[in-house]
């Protein structure tokens with residue numbers, strides 16, 4: 001077969017089959033169109049304010065590396081005037097972040113962007129190594145996950161940055177849409193598709209001392225329409241060096257299921273990924289109360305965003321998003337069956353269930369349960385090898401139900417802020433503060449409070 | 455876990471309802487004998503037919519309901535249960551709550567349906583029957599999108615599309631249009647589709663993947679929708695005919711044995727899925743519909759409640775209010791406002807399906 005010419009420039013030889021639409025194009029045209037599409041996403045959604053200080057959540061992995069490279073390029077090319085900074089989180093696990101942080105340090109030099117590394121020790125007073133020493137290896141995932149969810153926002157606030165961009169791509173968003181469709185979570189389905197997941201409140205983004213409170217940190221995903229395969233391709237052709245994280249976390253069952261579906265859909269029809277994202281955006285408008293939610297958010301009621309953050313993690317990978325893995329679908333099946341039976345019997349049965357259940361009000365139940373999990377984990381204090389950390393432990397179910405009485409949740413609060421640290425929380429005290437309280441109790445010499453409250 | 459199970463643990467080998475030792479199937483965790491299972495299915499269907507109770511009908515002027523029959527287990531189960539339901543209505547009230555008109559749409563590659571329909575007629579003589587070839591859609595050009603004008607043969611229509619997914623999608627929409635057309639022709643009051651929970655979940659997921667997420671509420675809901683889209687086939691002033699899914703509370707894996715258990719057997723009326731419906735070896739030659747079908751076939755085995763929950767959840771989506779005179783998509787008939795690329799008479803999903811039309815020529 002004679003070499004084909006690029007469908008765009010009609011000059012170079014086509015060397016790329018574009019994953020998004022199977023167009024045959026040359027590498028320079030691919031790089032140009034990839035960058036143009038990100039620029040289009042940014043400008044059409046008015047993502048940034050001129051001169052805005054923006055932190056790029058940088059893990060050293062492909063998504064955030066490409067995000068940093070593209071934003072730097074576009075910022076210079078289009079004179080957006082953004083004050084870009086790389087923000088990395090160091091969990092403080094000896095030997096774990098070393099390689100990825102090295103990659104981020106190189107990026108900082110290559111792209112001429114300042115790098116800020118914020119450690120768990122800075123943010124919480126506890127490194128993960130210290131947490132493990134305290135609670136044992138079992139259950140430390142709970143801590144890492146809870147701490148991780150707030151880390152980017154806390155880190156950004158610490159640096160005085162009001163906007164964090166993450167490397168979530170179209171595949172991630174499509175996956176989240178399908179996942180929430182499968183687990184019947186419409187509010188999350190709807191939030192997954194918004195390019196900005198937490199709108200800063202209409203109130204002043206800064207407190208008296210000119211610091212940004214981390215409740216006002218805005219999160220966005222400029223790569224929402226970029227295919228994972230194209231991100232890899234872009235990194236390859238731009239010769240970006242990134243740290244390919246071995247996938248150390250086994251995704252939750254629903255996410256794994258959704259991921260497989262997305263991969264197969266992409267094989268059948270490459271455009272499917274974008275079509276799922278589009279469907280998600282359209283369905284979001286049909287979720288009961290969608291209008292209301294939006295207007296609430298617009299005037300500063302940002303409570304819903306808390307869950308959105310929780311749901312999608314920070315795009316930095318790691319074990320935080322795993323939590324309990326395999327049993328998730330089985331647990332939900334059981335919960336649904338019980339609901340059905342309860343309904344058939346006509347009596348309301350109060351069943352406390354493992355996380356990731358159906359209804360929108362679940363933010364509350366889930367938080368409670370997570371906190372309870374952690375408590376139990378602490379109490380058991382059993383050792384478990386790291387490889388086993390994500391294996392679901394069936395007997396936990398029974399333990400939970402027995403312990404429930406004792407581990408009563410903090411008093412319920414309408415979605416709002418943690419009364420200790422101000423983080424968005426459906427409980428009066430957020431999960432991180434609950435965990436920290438447990439940790440600090442066991443280490444009486446310290447009185448470290450989470451920042452923001454003092 | 456909960457305190458409601460005060461009864462001594464039931465013997466797992468006995469029918470949960472009548473304690474008969476001859477259990478035939480396990481329905482969601484409950485072992486049931488054939489008789490109790492039969493009653494379970496019948497009850498689920500009847501519950502969804504409330505709208506068509508005897509007291510809602512005028513004596514001698516019962517509404518005609520159109521039942522599209524594919525000769526698959528689900529639509530056959532629907533025909534069977536509704537036939538019994540009608541008998542019960544007559545036994546109890548002296549008259550039926552509705553009449554059934556059974557319609558089979560013949561696919562291009564299938565043998566003639568008339569012999570099977572004749573057999574069905576002798577088994578269920580109280581209904582009327584008709585067979586219409588899908589190919590006849592080309593003699594109804596006003597049902598077809600402008601991009602397919604002027605229509606030639608069905609085969610050539612389908613061959614204009616480059617992918618199996620697009621062909622399956624077009625084919626399904628033509629089928630739906632033809633059914634709706636026939637419903638109007640026969641002055642049917644409603645269309646009763648044989649979609650199980652599993653099937654509805656499959657379709658909701660498939661349409662999401664095809665970019666028609668906005669259309670999912672219309673797809674999975676029952677009865678007249680206040681914001682029903684204007685059908686492309688306007689003119690008879692009848693508007694859209696409401697659609698019901700009386701099998702929506704039953705799983706596909708329950709309906710297959712249900713049909714198999716029926717006495718006298720319904721098996722002579724079943725046609726197994728044709729070869730073309732079997733999953734092809736290579737994923738890229740597969741279709742999105744086949745993918746979601748395969749996916750939920752797996753899920754319903756282990757997690758049937760999750761399947762049901764997908765349908766329940768998507769039913770909660772609120773279909774957008776449709777403005778007066780708002781145009782529908784030329785192919786899938788959903789309202790276009792906000793769902794179509796500029797100046798297109800097709801929605802995003804249908805643009806995707808039709809992309810490549812004419813590219814070959």
Ligand SMILES: [Zn+2]
Pocket residue numbers: 006007008009010011012025026027028029030
């Ligand atoms: Zn080119």
Ligand SMILES: [Zn+2]
Pocket residue numbers: 783784785786787788800801802803804805
């Ligand atoms: Zn359409």
